[in-house]
Amino acid sequence: MFISGAWSEAKSGRTFAVTNPATGEEIEQVADGDAEAARRAIDAAHDAFQSWKHTTAYERSAILRKAYDLMMERQEHLARTMTEEQGKPLKAAMTEVQYGADYLLWFSEEAKRNYGETIPSARADQRFIVLQQPVGVVAAITPWNYPVSMITRKVGPALAAGCTVVLKPAEATPLCAIEVFKVLVEAGVPDGVINLVTALDPKPIGDEFCTNPRVRKLTFTGSTAVGRMLAGKAAAHMKRVSCELGGHAPFMVFKDADPVHAAKGAQAVKFLNTGQACISPNRMYVHRSAEDAFLTTLTERVKKLKAGSGFTQGVAIGPLVNEAAVAKVARQVDDAKGKGAEVLTGGMRLTDGDLGSGHFYAPTVLNGVDPSMDIYREETFGPVAPVIAFDDEEEALALANDTEYGLAAYVYTRDIARAMRMFEGLEFGIIGINDINPTSAAAPFGGWKNSGLGREGAREGLGEYLETKMGGFAI
Structure with missing residues (x-):
């Protein structure tokens, strides 16, 4: 001390x-x-x-x-x-x-x-x-x-x-x-x-x-x-x-956005620090017309993420902080699977080789997530990306705001009017508009x-x- x-x-x-x-x-x-x-x-x-x-x-x-x-x-x-x-x-x-x-x-x-x-x-x-x-x-x-x-x-x-x-x-x-x-x-x-x-x-x-x-x-x-x-x-x-x-950040991809570009951004910010960040996106709302392209790119990129010691070259996914964190992630994924979510990649603890002595969970993409699932309501703090399809802007905004949390939110759109409506309508303290890193020492950080x-x-x-x-x- x-x-x-x-x-x-x-x-x-x-x-x-x-x-x-x-x-x-x-x-x-x-x-x-x-x-x-x-x-x-x-x-x-x-x-x-x-x-x-x-x-x-x-x-x-x-x-x-x-x-x-x-x-x-x-x-x-x-x-x-x-x-x-x-x-x-x-x-x-x-x-x-x-x-x-x-x-x-x-x-x-x-x-x-x-x-x-x-x-x-x-x-x-x-x-x-x-x-x-x-x-x-x-x-x-x-x-x-x-x-x-x-x-x-x-x-x-x-x-x-x-x-x-x-x-x-x-x-x-x-x-x-x-x-x-x-x-x-x-x-x-x-x-x-x-x-x-x-x-x-x-x-x-x-x-x-x-x-x-x-x-x-x-x-x-x-x-x-x-x-x-x-x-x-x-x-x-x-x-x-x-x-x-x-935080329980929504990540919103509208029909006018480039779904491939949005998926690349989603992968980068979701799996940063193995998902252990308060501004990590926890609910990925994707317009139904962009869903297939978004999921294809996101899943391909997540499959390539290498887990292991942070000192190993090429590792992008480190360990979770402790056993309780692993158990929480596993519980949420198992609950989602049991209620009908589709695991596109991951979905299990990693135990092969040296990983067995640490707290590792596979980077995971879930599709078909709905409000009945624990992961829809609870902050995960782990490497899991839950994807939910939506049909119109009003629905997406209501879903995004339907949470007790209000720290960060992300919006992908090429429509400046929609971007402004989302910026003004989202009940969160930090909004990234086509931006996955809306933080800086010079910018105010905090939530609603x-x-x-x-x-x-x-x-x-x-x-x-x-x-x-x-x-x-x-x-």
Whole structure:
């Protein structure tokens, strides 16, 4: 753990194992922190905030820029740590490190754009001035699926705003968090400004984050169920909360789109990170006239995807995070098959050779999916593409919006009017129009409905860590 500027073990001496999901082998033992460790980290962050909040935006900007440079220098080392610990192919891990570093660069610049304002008064002897000031100690909880970029997406704006941070990384990927903290420390972040608590059991840490009065902001990325629970506990203490939660993204292919081009895009985004992404498309709505061409191309491309260790050349499908993830995917596929869905490729766990010791599921395409099937309603978080045919635009929009989630949606069409209707009509926070990568450090990321609260990235991302203060001056 890293508390008050020092690396330390848990006071209890307890540790837990970090394993490689591709092989099942232990990588390292990591300190197993608890609520007491979280309290110490919060106290350290609170003490450091008293001076950190007075640093200039230019000072904070310089530190974040240095961290960006160091992260890029260590891109391959960070990527290899990620591939070993999380499982994604090395090329994808390299891309994530770049994406994570981009948040440090963006917020190094945005730190200097924390503007206030003056507001005209109806009284000649009065002036209104508005300041934006840091909220205080931030408690951050990050997931395992993007174990570097989800840290920088929270820590970057928090530091830029002048906040201090206590981070609880996912228990599956603490090594990536440790390596990111080494970068931030070397970049010059002062003692106590950033703190890291690793733990096998997240509940005591989360409870401390939600109830400790010194924590003024909670930011969480993870499942909707856990996000709801944390937000409820934090609300009882009137803490600021932002949550990036589950998704159930529709991928819509209209009759005027090129079905081959759309299928190529669908394959690329659906199987990114083995389907373990919150913006991964989970329901592929294809116009009936384009269905055959779309399915032919999609199935051909999915059959060519190679599964295995992320260190193996040519591998595109890494392991799922654990046995529970494999079981969930298998349950959804078996349920769909039992209710009439057709498996065009995949549909089983992979156990041949070295794959048998890891958590691998075959990249799968299902046709004939309908609302009676679990996969139609539940987020999969795995390498399965369910395809549903539709007949008209109104039907497709209603089907796409028929979900409790509202994070990302994708639309393929060459009709600009339809594109605008879909952009305005879809109840999702991120819409890709003929675009499978509608994300950037410069763009706001977040969802509607049960997909979360608040936004990360862009200028909105800085605002999540600021409080508004208004002064009325009589002169």
